[in-house]
Amino acid sequence: MAENSHADVAIVAKAAAMIASRLDSKLNQTTRAIQTLLVGEISELRGDAQLLQLLEDTVATNVDTFFAAIRYNIPVSHVEPPTAALEYARRLAQREVSANALVRAYRLGHRAALDVVLAEIRAAGLDPKLGLDVYEQMEAVSFEYIDRISQLVVETYQDERERWVENRNSLRALRVREILSGADVDVDAMTTAIRYPLRRIHLSAIVWCPDSGNLMALGQMERFVEDLAGSIGAQNDSLFIAVDQVTGWAWIPVPPDSISTAVARIRRFAQAAADGLYLAVGDPLPGVAGFRRSHDQAQDARAVAIAPGATVRRVTAASDPELAMAALLVGNLTAARIWVGEVLGPLASTTDSDRRLRETLRVFLRTGSSYKAAAEQLHLHVNSVKYRVRRALERRGRTIAGDRLDVEVALLLCGWYGTAVLG
Structure with missing residues (x-):
């Protein structure tokens, strides 16, 4: 009886490995389906193109790791969390997306992955008893995997959230977001609070680094903004706010005699720079309304620049011909x-x-x-x-x-x- 039981376990493990191998060839299809489900169900995950790409990588590496554990009979306790999954948790923490959204994503993704497993078992034409045993084994491994990985990513999220809140210039960033919200502001008091001249003409910029592994990116971006300001002869300090580890918002006070040439000069400087950073800029506009509107323009320019399949450009400006129309779609x-x-x-x-x-x-x-x-x-x-x-x-x-x-x-x-x- 013991020998038969041992043989049965081996048969089930072999069949499960076969199902996992079949599913491995459909990894891209499975990844896209799960990502589409998550973005459709959880509005907080609908970020920009970079964040969506990181979500796709997270789904792909989690699914691939689960399939590998089945194929090679790797104990879940020996499985390391995918790097992309940990980085995605950090990025959500930096963007103030709730931990509940992250946990729910793992629950929904788990359910979707099991649906894919079940469909593949049916398509493989296994004996009904064997098919049921294979599904039970893969389900058990998947639950153990999700339980372990979700705990690790939530711990990573919480650690990053605490670090981010501690290290970020919280008050200044909060005041900037208050201005961008459209609320009425006391211009002079807000100028003092954010240490930036709101009554001037502003050119808004968004700077980002495509390499999420660059731990020096924020400092590099802030220095880059300072150099941009110098390239147009700005007399006052620029304003830089970190959005996440690889993205920053900036405003540069434009001298009156540089308004007509500011974008062109910034473009020339940025394109000649050797730091690998990307830049989207709005138009030079006056006052608090200009502070907001130039930022909106820079956001539109960046959205076009990082759209999947878009032509790669180091610098994208709101004033580029036809960009405003392209941004609408x-x-x-x-x-x-x-x-x-x-x-x-x-x-x-x-x-x-x-x-x-x-x-x-x-x-x-x-x-x-x-x-x-x-x-x-x-x-x-x-x-x-x-x-x-x-x-x-x-x-x-x-x-x-x-x-x-x-x-x-x-x-x-x-x-x-x-x-x-x-x-």
Whole structure:
């Protein structure tokens, strides 16, 4: 009897490992499904593109670790928490997302993962008794794994939250957020509280570092902002607020004689810098209203810059041509991709040839359908422009006489979002 029992355990373990191996080939699909569920169910997890990417990595590494524990019969007590999972807990703590949201994410993700396991067991066509035994084993391992990992990530969250609150310039950040909320403020008293001249002209900036492992990022970003201010001759200190470990908000008081050139000078300085930081900036605007509006513009610029598939740019400015329109659709790129495909047809492909045709057609339309002006801007011969425009329309499959505006907007979105809106 003992030998039979031992044999049964081995058979179940082998079948469970087979199911885990089958599921491993579907890791990306499973990860996307769970991430979509979590973002749909828990509003606090709907952060920017960087935070969503970190959530995706967290889901992927947790699921992969669970499958590996099954495949290789690794005791859960020997499993180390995924690095991405710990970093995601820290980032939520820094952004003041509740611990309840984090714990709920693990509960919902656990349920979704078990649904995937059950579906795969059914698809594998196992004997019903064996299938039930396999599910019970995988369920038991998954509960033990989630119990262990969720405790560790919550501990990490709590430690980071305490550290972040202690080390952050809490009062200054609180006052800045109060200004941004739109509440009435005593300008002079608030100027003293945040140590920044609110009656001046402000250029807002958002600085971020794509490398979450850079522990020196915040100090590096603050120094970078100071250098930006120096590049336009700012006479007063700039204002820098940490948002999380890799993101900062900043405001630079712009001298009156630098208003018209401030963005261009900051762009040149930032693009020449060798520190690997990325920058989004608003327009120079006056007073408290300008402090708020320039920040909103910088937020829009960053949202476009970090959208999945977007063309990589070191500096993105609210004043960049057509950015404001592109920002209106950043929250719904799936619908934008479908619409772009309908408007441009085969021209909305990812080939280099179609990219060149789209760019030529975009410049041609923007210059008032002037072959000569487009040729000058693109540094091409007029006949080359004519050829490319004709080929672009052939690729599209119809003229633009009836929907020119749609075509221009679709080309604009392709220029800003790249593969995110291309078929």
